[in-house]
Amino acid sequence: MTDQLLQRFIPEARDLIETSASGLLRLEKNPKDDAAVNEVFRAVHTLKGSSGLFDAVALTHLVHAAEDLLSSIRADELILDSTLIDMLLASLDQVGCWIDHLERDNCLPRDADGISNTMARELRSLAALPGSAQPTDAAPPLLSGQAADLDPDWLDGFSEAERREAFHRLTAGATVLAVRYVPDEACFYSGTDPLGLVLATPELLVAVAHPVAAFALPPDLDPYRCNLGFTLLTTADRTDVEMHMRYELERVEIRLVAPNDLISVAGLPTDAPVWEDFREEAGELLAAGDLVGLAARAATLNDLMGPDLAAVAALRWLATLLAAPTQDRAAIAALIEATVTGRFVAMPRQIAPVAQPSAAVPSATIGSAPRPHAVVDPHARAFARSILAAQLGCCEGIGFDAARLVAPGRVVGNLMASLGAGDVTDAIANALQSARDTGSAAPFLRLVDRLDAELAEGCGATAVPTSASAPVPAEPAPWHRDDRPAVSNHEEVRDDDARPLTHMLKVDQAKIDLLMNLIGELVVSKNSLPFLAKRAEEVHGSREMSREIKEQYAVINRLAQEMQSAIMHVRMLPVSDIFGRFPRLVRDMARKLTKEIDLVIEGEDTAADKIIIEALGDPILHIVRNSLDHGIEQPSDRLAAGKPATATLLLKAYQEADNVVIEIRDDGRGIDPAAIRAAAVAKGVLDQARADALSDQEAINLIYHPGFSTAAVVSDLSGRGVGMDVVRTTIEKLAGRVSVTSRVGEGTRTRLSLPLTMSVTHVMMVEAAGSLYGVPMDLIVETVRVPLEAIHTIKQAEAFILRDTLIPLVRMSTLMAQPARRRGDGSEEAVLVCRVDGRNVGLVIDDFREGMDILLKPLEGIVAGIKGFAGTALLGDGRVLLILDLKELL
Amino acid sequence: MALRFGEGEVHFDDHCVVEDAMPLLAFLEAEADPQVRLAHCTGMHTALIQVLAAIRPRIGSWPADPGLARLLGGLMGMEPT
Amino acid sequence: MAATILIVDDSATMLMSIEGVLSKAGLTVVKAASGEEALAKLKSGSKPNLMITDLNMGAMNGIELIRNTRKVAGMQFMPILMLTTESQQDKRNDARSAGATGWIVKPVDGATLLKVIGQLVPGK
Helix, strand or coil, X not given: CHHHHHHHHHHHHHHHHXXXXXXXXXXXXXXXXXXXHHHHHHHHHHHHHHHCCCCCHHHHHHXXXXXXXXXXXXXXXXXXXXXXXXXXXXXXXXXXXXXXXXHHHCCCCCCHHHHHHHHHHXXXXXXXXXXXXXXXXXXXXXXXXXXXXXXXXXXXXXXXXXXXXXXXXXXXXXXXXXEEECCXXXXXXXXXXXXXXXXXXXXXXXXXXXXXCCCCCCCCCXXXXXXXXXXXXXXXXXXXXXXXXXXXXXXXXXXXXXXXXXXCCCCECCCCHHHHHHHHHHHHHHHCCCHHHHHHHHHHHHHHCCCCEHHHHHHHHHHHXXXXXXXXXXXXXXXXXXXXHCCCCCCCCCCCCECCCCCCCCHHHCCCCCCCHHHCCHHHHHHHHHHHHXXXXXXXXXXXXXXXXXXXXXXXXXXXXXCCCCCCHHHHHHHHHHHHHHCCCHHHHHHHHHHXXXXXXXXXXXXXXXXXXXXXXXXXXXXXXXXXXXXXXXXXXXXXXXXXXXXXXXXXXXXXXXXXXXXXXXXXXXCCHHHHHHHHHHCCCCHHHHHHHXXXXXXXXXXXXXHHXXXXXXXEEECHHHHCCHHXXXXXXXXXXXXXXXXXXXXXXCEEEHHHHHHHHHHHHHHHHHHHHHHCCCXXXXXXXXXXXXXXXXXXXXXXXXXXXEEEEECCCCCCXXXXXXXHHHHCCCCHHHHHHCCHHHHHHHHHCXXXXXXXXXXXXXXXXCCHHHHHHHHHHCCCEEEEEEECCCEEEEEEEEEXXXXXXXXXXXXXXXXXXXXXXXXXXXXXXXXXXXXXXXXXXXXXXXXXXXXXXXXXXXXXXXXCCCCCCCCEEEEEEEEECCEEEEEEECEEEEEEEEECECCCHHHCCCCCEEEEEECCCCCEEXXXXXXXXX | CCEEECCCEEEECXXXXXXXXXXXHHHHHHCCCCEEECCCEEEECHHHHHHHHHHCCXXXXXXXXXXXXXXXXXXXXXXXX | CCCEEXXXXXXXXXXXXHHHHHHHCCCEEEEECCHHHHHHHHHCCCCCCEEEEECCCCCCCHHHHXXXXXXXXXXXXXXXXXXXXXXXXXXXXXXXXXXXXXXXXXXXXXXXXXXXXXXXXXXX
């Protein structure tokens, strides 16, 4: 049921988000638009309600915060300003991303809780300050990341054995969730039995209860007032837990448990010197990577000491960690430390796990490849410092004893080497030597101090976990800054993945393609009917039969064509699919550029082939960005030029014969042909004389010239460093054309014209006479390599035998009047056997290349008259591929 | 009735429901050193477990369900046997 | 002893379909076609282990029924589920404060319903 509901919810949620967003944009123009406020509020309210049905607590939480804010606005307690609109839009974007995630994975991403908390907190902080437009940057989300972390006291009630069991599950690959449930004290009166619910939790590991307040004594004890809270550990999915507790979700908190959360060292204190020795040895073994040795050493000590000691608890955990499939070195180090201190101070989650113990390496060879300090994980440094401190402690404790300084010296050497901090073996040897010479440990201690200080530089207050392999503790990105909210990351995702999701009718593209192929075959097969008619008349002498076949052919022909055009229309999408994102984009950019822009969209119902629509997004985006960035002036400049302060940007689509036309028009400053000429000359695109000879329109057209990109034309906001030539290439690849007209001071109009539907031709690329050509696949019978000796010359004509049939050979190099450049060792020829006009012909080429789908463009311009080519196609790299017309050639 | 009251002891049988909470509390208060036998108890309402947690009577036998026994033991500061 | 479930809905189809699911699962079903009928049954000593009620019903709606049920002796702690549609989200909180334990979204999925009943009526 959930699945069906979810499928219904997702499109509904997208609609609601869209409604809210467009309402917000309307509100920005006119904050007094009560209808819009109500519309946005209702949409957000409905979204909140529906989302409550699913495993989307974070989503509901955020939408709830947005709803509260809107509610204050509706009640006139809060004035809607651009900051608020920004935040609301960012929240909606976030929700949109989560909806996509829900659709893909049936759940929210892992960081959702954290992001939701941060964003909701900011929304609420604004709602609490009526009328305030305080920049939210002033209150950075200090708690980011911690929101989803597990508070250690959650696990207080669990025994060491229970924690260890959970730890085993975790290291065996399960996820362990901690769930805290504090029921409403009146919950019995609504038929809820929290204990039953808790004990029935799916995949429950262990559950504990604790009184919320001290129990009253009889007669004040009310057994019907729930005074218990529960904490439980489970290996079930979050979804299942939330489903199980769905009526109580408001009273439930769920956290992901990390292995280190489970480790706790508790027990009797001890100050036996054996632990100091153990720490020293264990630290050394760990630094040397000898985990097997370390485990053995810990096991020995464990057997000797009483189980109630905190230090022994640390040993037990040490054994657990060492036996895990992967080892967390920082945690191991912290446990070694805990054998002496009796406290486990968890290193933050963590250094790259070591898959298997590495062999101890002799110190002399360590550090042969020193790495700069910067690459060392700050946690590793922090840990290293603790080892150094321990070594210092040892040395200071024992006073000067040359023999006992050797071991710490080795530890320090290995440690620095393992950190990649460079080879300090010599420095240590020197320090130890001078220690012996002076009869004091001081030189060695100074060295250790210095190393420690060096490490400290790398793990100061600014250091943050950077290890890529560290499990990322949900760290919500800061989401509202002056430049671009974190949502800009999501924008990429939306552009790439999410957009196709929005179409209601989802048909696998492959199914449509199959249909198209079948129709293509039908078209080809029906072409045999005229031959049949001819045979009926000529061979069988039945004129009547021939006529009937021709009549039937006419019918089938028409049907086939209709089918073809129908299937083409199935692939048609409205341009609103791409236009839809521009209101928001233009608004955001205009705000950023402090320009005032009114976006007008026309003809969004105009439809075109899916491929065309999808490919149009980027070029239009590029042109719009150019226009906003460079075309449209600042309001003050516009006023000075006698234009209204608010610029108009028109996005218009319409159909013109078999083409769809997209027009992007602004009333900005226009393109200055003189500037283009100058830039073109400066770039070496053409010389001054030719530049001067260009008409203004020709000069403007230069912006499409590859290699022509000036700051005056290419948008820095697009940030891709591509010029308008890319726009042209993209459009031409789709068999379309681009034109731009502009008048200085009045504006620029860019016109993209593309075919409504696509006809894709499957060709094989061949290399012949040193160039690449395309041969339509349906003409190719097969490809063979023919040994030279198998080629016969009959009356100056070449031929070869293929399966008892004589195939005449034609050399491409001869056809093209170019020298052949044969590949391989020259002992054979590459032959493309083609069927042309009912007979097979072998075309000798230089080499075969891959097959590909192309959009055939007829020959135009100066090459229009050349015989032998069916047309051209633009390759992905911008080169032009000539498609051979074999009928004409042979 | 899932609670069986005997001489100084109460037996929990099967699943014991919320309505049993008041009689249980009355019994535990009336007895000087009441004993609670849970060997046949398969489950109990939250109201019952919190009465036990508040009064802390002697537990003569523990529930067979390890999850329930563990939770009750933790709540009463006792080790289930 | 099999658990007894009281179903309240003014739609005969709904009553039948839920009854089908529940009796197939071995539960005893008592039906009521209105809030008034349900209340009368409860007052005359019927003691179901759980009640399922629709939200929108003629004179007495589901929320009123729940509120009234909680006033009947012995009915304070009975789990009550309310049938809602997706568009009646906001009614859930009302239902909760009137004393409902949870809700079931229509169209009712048999497996989900049985799972919820299993949770709310332990030991049966």
